[in-house]
Amino acid sequence: MAEVLVVVEATRELGVKKVTLELLTLARQLGSPSAVVLGGPGAADRLGAQLGEYGAEKIYAAEHEDIDGYLVAPKATVLADLVRRVQPAAVLLASSQEGKEIAGRLAVKLDNGLLTDVSELAPDGTATQVVFAGSTIVTSRVTRGLPLVTVRSNSVTPAPAPATPTVERLDVVLGEADKLARVLDRVAEQKGSRPELTEASVVVSGGRGVGSADNFKLVEELADLLGGAVGASRAAVDSGFYPHQYQVGQTGKTVSPQLYIALGISGAIQHRAGMQTSKTIVAVNKDPEAPIFELADFGVVGDLFKVVPQAVEEIRKRR
Amino acid sequence: MNIVVLVKQVPDSSMDRSLRSDDNTVDRGSASNVINEMDEYAIEEALRVKEAHGGEVTVLTMGPSQATESIRKALQLGADKAVHVLDDALAGSCAVATSRVLAAALGQLNPDLVLCGAESTDGRVQVMPHMLAERLGIAALTGARKLTVDGSTLTVERQTEEGYEVVTASTPAIVSVWDTINQVRLASFKGIMAAKKKPVQTLSLADLGVPAEEVGTAGATSEVVSHRRRPPRSVGQRITDDGTGGVRLVEFLAAEKFV
Numbered sequence: 001m002a003e004v005l006v007v008v009e010a011t012r013e014l015g016v017k018k019v020t021l022e023l024l025t026l027a028r029q030l031g032s033p034s035a036v037v038l039g040g041p042g043a044a045d046r047l048g049a050q051l052g053e054y055g056a057e058k059i060y061a062a063e064h065e066d067i068d069g070y071l072v073a074p075k076a077t078v079l080a081d082l083v084r085r086v087q088p089a090a091v092l093l094a095s096s097q098e099g100k101e102i103a104g105r106l107a108v109k110l111d112n113g114l115l116t117d118v119s120e121l122a123p124d125g126t127a128t129q130v131v132f133a134g135s136t137i138v139t140s141r142v143t144r145g146l147p148l149v150t151v152r153s154n155s156v157t158p159a160p161a162p163a164t165p166t167v168e169r170l171d172v173v174l175g176e177a178d179k180l181a182r183v184l185d186r187v188a189e190q191k192g193s194r195p196e197l198t199e200a201s202v203v204v205s206g207g208r209g210v211g212s213a214d215n216f217k218l219v220e221e222l223a224d225l226l227g228g229a230v231g232a233s234r235a236a237v238d239s240g241f242y243p244h245q246y247q248v249g250q251t252g253k254t255v256s257p258q259l260y261i262a263l264g265i266s267g268a269i270q271h272r273a274g275m276q277t278s279k280t281i282v283a284v285n286k287d288p289e290a291p292i293f294e295l296a297d298f299g300v301v302g303d304l305f306k307v308v309p310q311a312v313e314e315i316r317k318r319r
Numbered sequence: 320m321n322i323v324v325l326v327k328q329v330p331d332s333s334m335d336r337s338l339r340s341d342d343n344t345v346d347r348g349s350a351s352n353v354i355n356e357m358d359e360y361a362i363e364e365a366l367r368v369k370e371a372h373g374g375e376v377t378v379l380t381m382g383p384s385q386a387t388e389s390i391r392k393a394l395q396l397g398a399d400k401a402v403h404v405l406d407d408a409l410a411g412s413c414a415v416a417t418s419r420v421l422a423a424a425l426g427q428l429n430p431d432l433v434l435c436g437a438e439s440t441d442g443r444v445q446v447m448p449h450m451l452a453e454r455l456g457i458a459a460l461t462g463a464r465k466l467t468v469d470g471s472t473l474t475v476e477r478q479t480e481e482g483y484e485v486v487t488a489s490t491p492a493i494v495s496v497w498d499t500i501n502q503v504r505l506a507s508f509k510g511i512m513a514a515k516k517k518p519v520q521t522l523s524l525a526d527l528g529v530p531a532e533e534v535g536t537a538g539a540t541s542e543v544v545s546h547r548r549r550p551p552r553s554v555g556q557r558i559t560d561d562g563t564g565g566v567r568l569v570e571f572l573a574a575e576k577f578v
Contacts, residue, residue, distance in 0.1 A: 011481065071477075071486050072449060072459070096480065097445060097462055104446025107415050108453040113540030114414065116444045130549065132336040132441075137549050138343075144415075144540040180458035181488045184474075189482030196480055202577065226577065244464070244499045245478060250332050250440055251356060251498055259577050269333055280575055281552075282568065288559070295552050298571040302560025310565025315578055318569070 002089035003058070004031040007038065007079065007102065008047060009094050016050040018199045019094040021158035023151055024054040028161060030123055031089040034058040035165070036082065038075040040068040044167060055161040064172035071181035072098060074174050076105035082170060083110060088146065090125065095150040096198070103150050112145030117254070119155040119277075121147070133250065133269055134276030153198045154256045189245070195229050197246060202228030202259045205248055205275070208235035209264020209285060209304060216242050218308050219263055225315050231255065231275075233265045249274035263304045267292025284308065320374035320468075320490070323428050324365045324398065325421065325435035325447070327355045328382050328389040332440040342536070343543035344411050345441060347383065354389040357436025359396075360496050363503040365434045366397045368468055374431075375399045379424055381409060381417065387519070394514035395506035401519045402428065408524055411536030414442075418450035420534060423527040425455060432473070433493040437462050448495040458488030464499040 004027040009017040020035075027033035035056040037044040044061030051059055062078040079102065083091060091106070093099035095117045107114040120128035125147040129138045142148060197203065204223035206216055216230070223230045232242035234249050248255055250273035260278035265271055267283070267290055275281070276295065283296040284304045293299040300307050330336045334350035354362075365376045378393040380386050381404040390401045404424055412420070425433060438445045445461075452459035460466075463475035464483065474487040478497055506514075524531050532538055558567055572578040 071461075071484075073452070076449075076453070098479075100445045101449045101459075101461060104414070104418075104444075104449045105453045107446070107540070108418060108450050111415070111540070114446070115541055116446070126544065131443075133332065135336070135549055136338060136546055138338070138546045139544045140541055141544060142541045177456045180452075180492070181460055181486050183484055183486050185485040186479075187482045187484070198480070226572075244497070245480070245482075254443075259572075259575070273332070276552075280577075281555075282571070284564075284568070293557055294554075296557070297552075297555035298568065299555060299557040300560055300564040300568055301557065302564045306562075307560055307564040307568060310563075311568045312565075314566045314569040315572075318573065318578060 001032040003034045003086055005034050005036050005083065005088045005091045007036050007091070007093040007099065008051065009096060009099065010039070010043070010047050016047050017094070018158060019096070019153045021054045022153070022156040023092045023094065024051065024056055025158050026121060026151065026156045027092055028055045030121070032057045034060060034088070036060045036062070036079060038062050038067050038078060040065055048165065048167065052163050052165045053160050054158060055163050056165045057163050059165045059167045060170055061167055062170040062172050066174055066179060067172065069183055070179050071183055072101045073105065073178040073181065074172070076102050076109065077174055077178050078170060078172055080106055080109040081173070090147040090149065093150045095152045099150050103148055107148060110145055112148050113142035114148040115140055115142060116150045118149050118151050121149055121151065130277055133273035152254070152256060189243070194223065197229045197231055197253050198255055200229035201257050202226045203231050203248070203255050203257045204228050204261045204263065205231035205233060205265060206236055206242065206263045207233035207265030208239060210236060210241060213241045218305070221312055222261065222308055225312060226259070233271045262292050263308060265292055266290045267295065320368060320372050320432055321430045322365045322368060322374055322376045322432045322434065323379050323425060323430040324358070324361050324376060324393065325433065326358045326362070326378050326380045326389055326393055327439050328352050328380065328386040329355045329439055329441040332356070336441070338543070338546045342411065343546055347385070352385055352388065354392055355436055355439045357438060357496070357498060359503045360498050360500055361434040361436050362393050362396055362398060363501045364466060364496055367501065368432065372468055377402060377428060379421070379428065380404070381420055390519055391514060392506070394517045395511045396504065397510055400517055403519060403521050404527065405521050406524045406531070408531035408535045411539060412534050413539040413541050414444055414446055414450065415540045416534040416538050418447060418454060420524070420527060420529055421447070422451050422454035423529050424522060425451065431490040435493070435495050437495040437497045448493045452493050458492040460486050460488055460492060461495045463494050463496045466494055466496070466500065
């Protein structure tokens with residue numbers, strides 16, 4: 001079976017990201033999954049067990065301090081060399097900022113088409129994308145080169161399928177053009193142990209109706225009880241209630257969790273663009289006319305400062 | 320400093336947008352066309368760099384003739400001149416071909432700093448800065464929420480999922496920005512009047528030396544096979560809080576096995 005390359009995303013704290021496990025699960029339907037680890041020294045040893053658990057038959061390990069030391073370009077160069085050599089059936093990356101950026105460089109290097117933000121990928125290479133604020137479903141395919149695809153988080157349910165991967169070390173040969181954007185520092189701002197916004201199965205978001213930065217504690221409390229991530233509407237971010245990296249919407253993150261709870265969010269198209277494909281949507285808003293209710297599977301017209309504390313108490317009681 | 324800002328005209332994201340039924344390309348007639356919102360922050364950042372360090376700001380756009388509206392707006396905000404890559408053969412260009420055309424135009428403009436929005440509100444593909452950097456052999460500092468210029472050294476805070484990265488490069492370089500980087504100005508009356516006299520140069524594919532058959536629909540590296548409207552979500556249950564709203568919300572979550 002032809003190889004399908006999966007570019008691994010990982011963090012030092014949490015190991016392989018959930019989206020990579022989703023990509024491995026998807027890759028098994030297309031061919032024989034090979035995980036590509038692009039990182040600093042020791043990265044592959046740290047991640048190997050998890051990659052094998054989700055079906056990686058092979059691990060390509062490119063480990064060099066320059067890969068972490070410079071932005072994006074070294075990863076694309078190593079990956080392009082690998083693709084030219086093994087001629088995989090497809091290359092899958094996460095639809096994260098960096099995943100797209102690597103894919104973009106790879107597309108130019110190989111003069112190859114690319115598809116981003118894909119939610120489904122058929123064995124014949126036909127991809128499904130949801131565009132225009134979730135209003136339109138598109139099927140598309142690469143017509144020059146191999147399927148080079150970035151896949152949106154939460155598009156596939158990750159399923160283990162233990163394999164014992166062989167590990168192949170790659171030579172990292174970089175040119176001057178790969179070492180132009182130097183990373184001086186990486187600063188973590190993630191609060192507590194909440195899951196990453198785009199990867200979370202549950203997202204609880206607050207909007208203008210939350211009223212203040214301090215009141216976001218209520219949003220956080222419900223999110224923590226449900227094991228979810230916290231999001232915010234643009235109105236809440238612009239009002240300074242919550243940091244920008246948690247913004248869900250047209251000019252923020254696109255999320256597609258199992259459960260999305262919108263608190264005090266009216267549901268302007270700006271916001272809907274980022275959450276419309278969530279599986280189940282719950283809304284609490286005091287305005288019965290709020291457009292968010294058009295999307296909600298369950299909506300409560302009421303004061304979130306009464307409804308949410310009662311819900312929090314009820315969840316605690318049930319445990 | 321010679322600064323070029325990449326500007327893309329897109330259908331207004333606050334309106335209903337669609338693809339054309341005949342060729343699956345963006346229907347530019349179905350919603351009003353505006354400057355891609357994130358590009359406004361790139362224009363603002365370019366003006367700020369110019370104000371602090373001197374130089375000239377050129378707007379570069381590729382698009383159909385109505386893209387002149389977006390060029391005009393950028394000039395009203397304070398850009399000095401504009402270049403419009405305009406050619407019928409460009410319709411339906413994929414990202415790979417677009418990057419080829421823009422790289423050819425940038426090659427002629429020879430900028431120290433290229434600024435652009437981190438993503439467009441229509442495609443949201445986010446690949447253009449790195450594609451251009453790859454073609455031009457210059458640095459790409461992408462997803463900036465802060466840019467510092469010190470002589471020929473550029474340093475950005477790049478927004479990431481976990482926090483941010485501090486990334487640095489020498490000019491020439493391309494920097495893409497998020498809307499957190501600045502507050503955009505409004506065009507002044509003086510700016511609106513001055514824009515009428517600012518030069519707008521039009522370049523064709525022939526001017527850029529890019530063969531027409533390698534761009535547009537003919538040269539696309541990917542294709543949209545079909546599209547359809549996503550069915551509206553089925554109408555859910557809605558209650559008005561009578562003092563038990565929180566409990567009933569949890570009952571719903573429990574029935575759906577979230578609690």
